[in-house]
């Protein structure tokens with residue numbers, strides 16, 4: 001199955017070694033404009049490492065990353081964010097001494113190109129969109145888990161990213177909170193933003209993804225529609241014995 005949109009983000013033969021450990025070895029992927037691409041794989045299979053390579057936190061040992069046709073390999077995280085790629089963290093780490101709105105403002109300023117006044121306008125627009133406007137002036141240390149997850153998304157949205165990488169943004173949510181989170185992702189897609197979603201909650205990631213890729217031990221072992229992935233014997237094997245199977 002060939003997705004419809006043009007390729008917005010592409011990885012070629014990406015490898016990342018930490019000493020003797022190959023966290024990623026020779027991974028190729030494409031992300032097409034407007035799609036939701038799911039990325040799954042057992043713990044330690046390299047998902048977060050790939051996000052860190054894409055966003056410039058790590059320089060790959062080998063391989064290249066292209067964004068809108070431009071080679072962005074080795075650029076600083078700040079530069080990559082300004083070009084239009086943002087990610088949410090697996091470990092939620094808001095600046096707890098700041099309010100929810102101030103946290104989102106950091107995203108708006110970091111994304112670049114906005115005056116302080118425009119950044120505040122952007123902040124409140126985004127807070128309303130993710131339905132955090134009512135807690136905008138609350139200290140971010142005092143909000144609920146689902147609100148913290150939404151705050152992570154709001155910070156990414158405030159940078160005016162074209163591509164957002166979500167790293168387990170639904171971890172710790174109840175089933176009804178997961179439904180709300182999925183609705184929010186669909187609304188983000190309607191805004192024209194392209195999403196790459198790492199998630200262990202299979203029902204959620206299978207339900208939302210147009211296409212999926214599967215990692216095992218730092219390699220891509222499968223790629224296809226959620227239906228194809230669910231039936232793939234390699235994938236079932238990789239998850240056998242995993243609590244997420």
Ligand SMILES: Nc1ncnc2c1ncn2[C@@H]1O[C@H](COP(=O)(O)OP(=O)(O)OP(=O)(O)O)[C@@H](O)[C@H]1O
Pocket residue numbers: 018021023041042043044045046047048049050090
């Ligand atoms: N900074 C680092 N230094 C050394 N090893 C690392 C580092 N970051 C990740 N690793 C190792 O690389 C491998 C891949 O880790 P990664 O965090 O990418 O996995 P993951 O697929 O995101 O796992 P999880 O589902 O548990 O979040 C693991 O063996 C991990 O211990």
Ligand SMILES: [Mg+2]
Pocket residue numbers: 047048049090167
């Ligand atoms: Mg991870």
